[in-house]
Amino acid sequence: MHVMRGIESTHDGFVASSRKRFVKKASPEKDLESLCTEIEKGSRLYLAKGITLLESTKQSDKLLGQEVLTKLLPKTGKCIRIGITGVPGAGKSTFIEAFGLMLADRGHKVAVLAIDPSSTLTGGSILGDKTRMEELARHKNAFIRPSPSAGTLGGVHKKTRETMLLCEAAGYDVILIETVGVGQGETIVRGMVDYFLLLVLTGAGDELQGMKKGIMELTDGVVVHKNDGSNMPLVKKTVREYKRILHMLQPTSPGWTSTAQPVSSIERTGLQEVWETVLAFRQAMQENNYWDTRRQLQTKDWFHAMIRDHLIDSFFAEAGRKSQVKGLEQELMEGNVTVTSAVDRLFSS
Amino acid sequence: MHVMRGIESTHDGFVASSRKRFVKKASPEKDLESLCTEIEKGSRLYLAKGITLLESTKQSDKLLGQEVLTKLLPKTGKCIRIGITGVPGAGKSTFIEAFGLMLADRGHKVAVLAIDPSSTLTGGSILGDKTRMEELARHKNAFIRPSPSAGTLGGVHKKTRETMLLCEAAGYDVILIETVGVGQGETIVRGMVDYFLLLVLTGAGDELQGMKKGIMELTDGVVVHKNDGSNMPLVKKTVREYKRILHMLQPTSPGWTSTAQPVSSIERTGLQEVWETVLAFRQAMQENNYWDTRRQLQTKDWFHAMIRDHLIDSFFAEAGRKSQVKGLEQELMEGNVTVTSAVDRLFSS
Numbered sequence: 001m002h003v004m005r006g007i008e009s010t011h012d013g014f015v016a017s018s019r020k021r022f023v024k025k026a027s028p029e030k031d032l033e034s035l036c037t038e039i040e041k042g043s044r045l046y047l048a049k050g051i052t053l054l055e056s057t058k059q060s061d062k063l064l065g066q067e068v069l070t071k072l073l074p075k076t077g078k079c080i081r082i083g084i085t086g087v088p089g090a091g092k093s094t095f096i097e098a099f100g101l102m103l104a105d106r107g108h109k110v111a112v113l114a115i116d117p118s119s120t121l122t123g124g125s126i127l128g129d130k131t132r133m134e135e136l137a138r139h140k141n142a143f144i145r146p147s148p149s150a151g152t153l154g155g156v157h158k159k160t161r162e163t164m165l166l167c168e169a170a171g172y173d174v175i176l177i178e179t180v181g182v183g184q185g186e187t188i189v190r191g192m193v194d195y196f197l198l199l200v201l202t203g204a205g206d207e208l209q210g211m212k213k214g215i216m217e218l219t220d221g222v223v224v225h226k227n228d229g230s231n232m233p234l235v236k237k238t239v240r241e242y243k244r245i246l247h248m249l250q251p252t253s254p255g256w257t258s259t260a261q262p263v264s265s266i267e268r269t270g271l272q273e274v275w276e277t278v279l280a281f282r283q284a285m286q287e288n289n290y291w292d293t294r295r296q297l298q299t300k301d302w303f304h305a306m307i308r309d310h311l312i313d314s315f316f317a318e319a320g321r322k323s324q325v326k327g328l329e330q331e332l333m334e335g336n337v338t339v340t341s342a343v344d345r346l347f348s349s
Numbered sequence: 350m351h352v353m354r355g356i357e358s359t360h361d362g363f364v365a366s367s368r369k370r371f372v373k374k375a376s377p378e379k380d381l382e383s384l385c386t387e388i389e390k391g392s393r394l395y396l397a398k399g400i401t402l403l404e405s406t407k408q409s410d411k412l413l414g415q416e417v418l419t420k421l422l423p424k425t426g427k428c429i430r431i432g433i434t435g436v437p438g439a440g441k442s443t444f445i446e447a448f449g450l451m452l453a454d455r456g457h458k459v460a461v462l463a464i465d466p467s468s469t470l471t472g473g474s475i476l477g478d479k480t481r482m483e484e485l486a487r488h489k490n491a492f493i494r495p496s497p498s499a500g501t502l503g504g505v506h507k508k509t510r511e512t513m514l515l516c517e518a519a520g521y522d523v524i525l526i527e528t529v530g531v532g533q534g535e536t537i538v539r540g541m542v543d544y545f546l547l548l549v550l551t552g553a554g555d556e557l558q559g560m561k562k563g564i565m566e567l568t569d570g571v572v573v574h575k576n577d578g579s580n581m582p583l584v585k586k587t588v589r590e591y592k593r594i595l596h597m598l599q600p601t602s603p604g605w606t607s608t609a610q611p612v613s614s615i616e617r618t619g620l621q622e623v624w625e626t627v628l629a630f631r632q633a634m635q636e637n638n639y640w641d642t643r644r645q646l647q648t649k650d651w652f653h654a655m656i657r658d659h660l661i662d663s664f665f666a667e668a669g670r671k672s673q674v675k676g677l678e679q680e681l682m683e684g685n686v687t688v689t690s691a692v693d694r695l696f697s698s
Binding site: 062162344 | 411415418419422423425426507510511514563565566590594597598645648649651652655656657660661664674677678681682684685686687688689690691692695696
C-alpha cells in the first residue's frame, strides 16, 4: 500500500511539472485556447508543449493533447510529407541537414521527425544526438523533434503521426521523417508519408543486402549519396543500376516511375533536383487523384492497426495468458497438438 | 421458425451424407482408428475423406478431423514443400503437370494443392478445372486436391495447411502448392513452404509490373518458362536479367542465393535442373539448420495469426460493431476526430 502510494505520487509529481509550465492559474478552457492559438501562430515552444502532451503517459494530459489536436485538425494536411530511409552510414543526417537548409533558406518551414523502432529496445534514438544537424536546428524555419523514447512500436508510430499533424497545424509545409532501414521502421513511415526516399551509397548490390526485404518496392525515389570527388564515376554507375532495378519493379505510387538521382550533401549538388522530383511527384499524384486518396487510406489503415493492436494487447494482458500461449507453443513444437486445437483451447478456456 | 428448421435439416443432410461413407455401424473410436490406418497406408480415398472432415463446417466433423490430424502429426514433416506462383498465363498448370510427372515417374509421391485468395470472392478456383492436369491426376503416385471453396482467407489458409499435413502423413514426399501471383496468396504460401518458386515469361520487366510488390523477395528460385522454339534466345536474356535482380535483393533464405533457370514444359527440358536446385537448397538449409527452424517459425506464426484472426473476427462480429466503425471512419475522413480518440471511443463504449 505504501509502495503503491509512492508510485502514484511520483507519477503525479512528474506530470504536474510538465503541466504547470502552461496550466498555471488560467482555466483549462483558456489553456486549450491559448495553446492552440500559439501553435497556430508558429510558436516552437508551444508546439513542443503540445507534442509533450500527446506523448504523456498521464490520462488527463493525453486527453488535453487529443483536444488540442482535434481543434487543430482542420489546419493540418497542407504540407508535403517525405519519408527518408537508408542503411546506417548512408549519411541520412547530412542529407537531411543539407536538404532541409536549402528549403528553409527559401522560406519553407521544415520539420524533422524520426521513427526508430530500435529505440524501443535499446532506449537509443537516431535523432537523439541533435548536434548532428546543428545548422538546421538553429534555423528559424526549422523544427527538429527527436524520436519518442521507449514504448511499443505502435506507440512510437502513433506519436510520430500525431506530432506530424501538430507540426502541420503550426505551419510547417515540409515534414521530413527519418527512419533506419532495418526492422519495421520503413513500412511504418511509408504508411504516413506522401513520398518515400531511399538513400544509398555506391556498390548498390552489396549494400541492399543489409536492408529490409521489399524496401525497393516502397521507394518513390532513390538518392545515391556522396556524389563527390573520386566517388563520382561510381555514383554515376550506381544511379544507372538503380534505375534499372526500379524499372523492373512495380511502381510504389500509381502512375509514377521511381527514379534514382546523385546527390552530394557536402557540395550541395543534386538537392534542387531531388526537390523538383518531389514536386513533380506531387503534381502527378494530384492529377490522378491519388494524393488525397492515399492519405485517406493511410488514416483508415492507421485506425484499423490501432484497433488490432488494442485487441491483441488486451488479450495478452489477461492474467496468465502469456504463459498459457508459451505452453501451447511448446506443445506445437513437440507435435502434440494441431494449431487449430491449440487456438480452440485458448478461446474455450 | 420453419425457415430455420429447413436450413438446419439441409445442413444436417449434407454433413450426414459426407460422414456416412465411413461412419456406418462402427464405433467412433474404431472409425478414427481405421481412418488413420487407411490414410497412413496411402489410400487416396481415405485421404480425401480426412480432408473433407477438416474442411467441414459441422462441429463434430471438425473435431473428428482434428483428432485424425493429431494422431497423424508424428507422421508429418518428412517431405519437401514447394510453393509455385506466377501471373495468370505463365503456365503454372503446365509446369506443375510436367514437373510432377517427372517426379511421380521416379517413384516420388506428389500432392498438388492450391491457394486461391480470389476464390473467396468469386467462388472460382485455380485448380477447380482438374482437366488441366489430366495426365498427372491419373498417375498412381499423384494426388490433386482443388482449392477449398469460398470462405475467409484465413480459413482457406488453414485448410490448405492441414491438408498438406494430412498428405504428408499419407506418404506424399513432394507437396506442390499453387497460388496466383496477386493478392495475398503468395505471402501465405511462402509461410507454409520450404521453397518458393516464381514462374515468369520473357519480357521480365513488363510482366513483373502486374505482380504483387515484394514477390521477388519471397522467391528462392525463378523459372523462366516456355523455353522452346523461337522463344529461346529471349528466355536466355530474361534468365540473365532475373539473375541480376536476384543478386541485388536480400536472400529470402539465409545463405541461399536465389537463381533463375529456363524450362520448357512442352519439351520437358530444364525440369531436372529445377529439381536439383531444390535438393541443393534443402541440403544448404539443413546444413545451416534453417530447414527445421523455418518450419518451427512457420507453425508459431500460423498459431499467432490464428489468434489474431480470432480476436478481430470476434470483435467485428459483435452487434452493431461494423456500423460503429464505419461511422467513425466517416468522421475520420471528415477530420472531425483524431484516430486516438476514435479508438478510445470504440473501446470505452
